[in-house]
Amino acid sequence: MRKFISSLIIAICLVTYYCSNSAKITEKYTDYREKRMLLGSDKIGFGGLYGMCYLTDYRYPFSYDIKAANDTLEKNINLYLFSDSYLYYRVTSKHFCNTNKLYKMKWFETETFLAQETLDTTKKNVLVFEMTERYVRILLDNFDGAANMLSIGKKAAEAAPNNENTNSYNLLEKLQSPLINPNINSNLELNLFDYKIFRPLKELKANLNYYVFNRLNDEVFVDTAYKQLYYKPTVSGEQKMNAFYPIDLAEFNIICTTINKLYDLYQSKGFDEIYLAIIPNPVTVVNPNLGNYNNLIPTINKVDTLRMKIIDIYSIFKQHPSAYYAKSDSHWNSDGLQLWLDEFNKRLKVISKQNCTTL
Amino acid sequence: MSFIPIYLLILGFTIVIDFYSGILLEGSKGRVRKSYLILSLIANIGVLAVFKYYNFLFENISSILFSFNLNNPLPALKIILPIGLSFHTFQAMSYTIEVYRGHQKAERNFGIYALYVMFYPQLVAGPIERPQNLIHQFKEEHFFDFERFKSGFTQMAFGLFKKVVIADRLSMAVDYSYANISTQSGLSLIIATTFYAFQIYCDFSGYSDMAIGAARIMGFKLMDNFNMPYFSKSVSEFWKRWHISLSTWFKDYLYISIGGNRVKVPRWIFNILLVFTISGLWHGANWTFILWGAIHGMFLVFAMLKNSIIDKLKLSVFKHRYFLIPNMLITFALVCFAWVFFRATSISDGLEVIKKMFQFSITDNISLYFFRYELLFCFLLIALLMIKERLWLHINTQNNSYFYVINFIILFSSYLFGVFNQKQFIYFQF
Numbered sequence: 001m002r003k004f005i006s007s008l009i010i011a012i013c014l015v016t017y018y019c020s021n022s023a024k025i026t027e028k029y030t031d032y033r034e035k036r037m038l039l040g041s042d043k044i045g046f047g048g049l050y051g052m053c054y055l056t057d058y059r060y061p062f063s064y065d066i067k068a069a070n071d072t073l074e075k076n077i078n079l080y081l082f083s084d085s086y087l088y089y090r091v092t093s094k095h096f097c098n099t100n101k102l103y104k105m106k107w108f109e110t111e112t113f114l115a116q117e118t119l120d121t122t123k124k125n126v127l128v129f130e131m132t133e134r135y136v137r138i139l140l141d142n143f144d145g146a147a148n149m150l151s152i153g154k155k156a157a158e159a160a161p162n163n164e165n166t167n168s169y170n171l172l173e174k175l176q177s178p179l180i181n182p183n184i185n186s187n188l189e190l191n192l193f194d195y196k197i198f199r200p201l202k203e204l205k206a207n208l209n210y211y212v213f214n215r216l217n218d219e220v221f222v223d224t225a226y227k228q229l230y231y232k233p234t235v236s237g238e239q240k241m242n243a244f245y246p247i248d249l250a251e252f253n254i255i256c257t258t259i260n261k262l263y264d265l266y267q268s269k270g271f272d273e274i275y276l277a278i279i280p281n282p283v284t285v286v287n288p289n290l291g292n293y294n295n296l297i298p299t300i301n302k303v304d305t306l307r308m309k310i311i312d313i314y315s316i317f318k319q320h321p322s323a324y325y326a327k328s329d330s331h332w333n334s335d336g337l338q339l340w341l342d343e344f345n346k347r348l349k350v351i352s353k354q355n356c357t358t359l
Numbered sequence: 360m361s362f363i364p365i366y367l368l369i370l371g372f373t374i375v376i377d378f379y380s381g382i383l384l385e386g387s388k389g390r391v392r393k394s395y396l397i398l399s400l401i402a403n404i405g406v407l408a409v410f411k412y413y414n415f416l417f418e419n420i421s422s423i424l425f426s427f428n429l430n431n432p433l434p435a436l437k438i439i440l441p442i443g444l445s446f447h448t449f450q451a452m453s454y455t456i457e458v459y460r461g462h463q464k465a466e467r468n469f470g471i472y473a474l475y476v477m478f479y480p481q482l483v484a485g486p487i488e489r490p491q492n493l494i495h496q497f498k499e500e501h502f503f504d505f506e507r508f509k510s511g512f513t514q515m516a517f518g519l520f521k522k523v524v525i526a527d528r529l530s531m532a533v534d535y536s537y538a539n540i541s542t543q544s545g546l547s548l549i550i551a552t553t554f555y556a557f558q559i560y561c562d563f564s565g566y567s568d569m570a571i572g573a574a575r576i577m578g579f580k581l582m583d584n585f586n587m588p589y590f591s592k593s594v595s596e597f598w599k600r601w602h603i604s605l606s607t608w609f610k611d612y613l614y615i616s617i618g619g620n621r622v623k624v625p626r627w628i629f630n631i632l633l634v635f636t637i638s639g640l641w642h643g644a645n646w647t648f649i650l651w652g653a654i655h656g657m658f659l660v661f662a663m664l665k666n667s668i669i670d671k672l673k674l675s676v677f678k679h680r681y682f683l684i685p686n687m688l689i690t691f692a693l694v695c696f697a698w699v700f701f702r703a704t705s706i707s708d709g710l711e712v713i714k715k716m717f718q719f720s721i722t723d724n725i726s727l728y729f730f731r732y733e734l735l736f737c738f739l740l741i742a743l744l745m746i747k748e749r750l751w752l753h754i755n756t757q758n759n760s761y762f763y764v765i766n767f768i769i770l771f772s773s774y775l776f777g778v779f780n781q782k783q784f785i786y787f788q789f
Contacts, residue, residue: 002503201774205774205775208775208776213729213730213732213733213736214730215730215733
């Protein structure tokens with residue numbers, strides 16, 4: 001009996017270690033748990049910021065429920081989307097009007113980069129640069145990075161990045177990787193403790209720390225006036241994500257020049273339409289009085305020398321400031337995303353119609 | 360400091376060298392025997408010298424040569440200090456020295472010897488064991504014993520509490536204060552340094568508790584590493600209660616070897632200063648650690664001189680029990696004074712802290728990155744530590760429900776009040 005119990009304990013430990021060491025297994029197990037009552041996650045479903053701070057007062061249900069677009073004509077658009085987490089994980093081609101194919105690339109994540117021999121000229125090729133306000137000053141500091149996300153041309157297609165070759169694993173890292181995953185701590189935490197049953201405990205600890213010691217996760221900011229959580233770097237600190245961190249004219253000019261350079265680059269590759277969509281930080285819309293807003297978005301929207309077409313969501317969001325952002329997540333909610341899609345689909349319908357007329 | 364699997368080869372290297380050195384030592388006599396010992400020590404100290412001290416030496420040589428407008432001909436090495444290197448190297452050295460002295464038989468089973476160096480609970484931060492205490496335990500059969508489990512588990516739980524609840528919370532104030540010395544008041548720095556004394560104690564003794572407790576659950580008895588050091592009435596007593604496995608290592612293998620106190624007074628003073636300076640260097644390749652060790656050496660020399668004066672003048676009044684608490688407080692203050700250099704990133708920073716501490720005023724502003732009741736909470740934790748530290752010792756005299764309740768309280772409060780900021784144990788860097 002003693003041997004059996006010992007063996008069982010060792011086996012459980014080994015299985016836990018093996019599963020947590022494997023990113024794939026952890027991911028699959030997390031997906032599997034999502035719909036299970038007892039095994040369900042204690043943070044998924046309430047927003048990423050809640051999952052970082054576990055404050056009971058800020059536990060709001062959070063999920064996306066967006067409609068498929070109504071195709072009005074034939075699918076005659078190929079849509080290329082440079083995006084961040086606001087769109088990348090949330091949309092598919094069915095959400096875009098008259099869209100034949102959707103190519104998604106995530107900013108600077110090389111495994112999502114694309115290389116094509118030519119653009120399909122039988123379709124309208126539309127390119128969208130979508131970025132959250134908090135990334136504008138970081139992304140547009142790096143023209144080369146943005147220019148390499150999508151390569152068009154025979155040579156480019158032949159030299160398409162091959163993950164196996166481009167990963168700069170040396171022999172030592174290869175030997176170590178099956179034994180020690182650098183994310184093993186967070187994977188173990190996820191696999192062992194991310195269950196609904198632990199939520200009361202986590203909330204108790206979080207509430208105690210916040211209400212007694214005024215301590216909170218370093219990346220979360222609480223807006224008590226609007227009962228909303230923000231991603232802290234967008235609200236405070238001396239960094240470019242902060243909506244209140246001043247922007248000078250020189251930096252602003254660099255941003256505009258980079259946008260124009262990107263336009264010229266991708267237009268020369270054959271794109272018919274190129275759009276820029278800057279999604280405001282939640283704090284910019286909901287509570288800009290928390291500091292002196294640097295007016296990044298309104299200023300860019302007013303620049304008449306920009307050659308990219310702008311999808312201006314900022315002025316629409318400002319009409320109902322607290323309606324479009326999740327209160328416990330750093331992203332927009334379904335209504336915000338839907339509103340943006342509706343705005344963009346209006347443009348796609350026009351493009352699609354023009355294409356039909358042309359053809 | 361990091362764990363890199365390839366660095367296991369270093370461990371393998373010292374194990375192989377010392378295993379065969381032990382066998383060869385036992386089978387030889389005279390000069391040959393001594394040369395085997397020296398070879399083994401050179402191999403061990405050589406590993407330490409390359410991985411821990413090379414860059415320190417390189418930087419110092421470079422700055423000396425730079426002052427003469429000369430370049431350093433030595434190459435700079437990109438080396439990460441392997442985790443726990445000083446601990447297992449010293450443990451390995453104690454084996455060959457004990458075999459040389461004839462106190463320990465050479466181990467013929469390679470697996471058992473490797474286990475002696477790599478025994479997991481104490482591999483990375485001690486206690487630095489002696490072969491006489493540990494090797495024979497690996498040859499004995501061990502059975503599960505619930506009484507042993509109870510005390511081992513409770514000691515582990517209490518070690519965890521000391522680390523995550525006390526040490527890591529105090530570290531928030533200490534780190535902030537020592538990172539902003541120029542803006543800190545004297546009073547803030549005094550509190551921060553006092554907190555550091557308890558932080559490093561809870562951090563290190565917490566690890567030792569977990570190591571000793573884990574070993575005890577499996578049936579192994581490791582030596583005690585701490586014995587409530589802040590209750591010491593003198594600095595020499597402090598060193599009998601602080602990091603006992605290291606201080607006895609230096610005493611047994613270095614201090615006594617160079618003559619100890621069986622020499623003339625000037626040489627005795629030299630021996631003390633040398634041992635403590637080397638002990639400082641053992642902690643880290645930085646002048647701050649060397650100075651920390653030297654300060655403790657000087658404290659001991661002054662204490663020695665003071666005691667001889669008291670004895671000569673027959674001032675026995677100073678040994679009266681009324682002086683018990685003042686002596687404890689003075690010892691604690693001296694130890695804290697030395698901790699300043701242990702914690703500071705440079706000697707100039709340390710001197711700045713000392714200067715500000717001596718200029719303190721009771722009305723100084725306290726700004727320690729603590730909010731609301733956190734400062735008060737920290738003082739309460741320290742008080743709890745001083746009163747209840749040895750709680751686990753009595754666990755076996757109580758019934759099982761006491762064990763369950765106490766451990767539930769310790770573990771639950773570790774979770775509730777613990778600071779989980781992935782802060783590593785301080786002594787892992789040594």
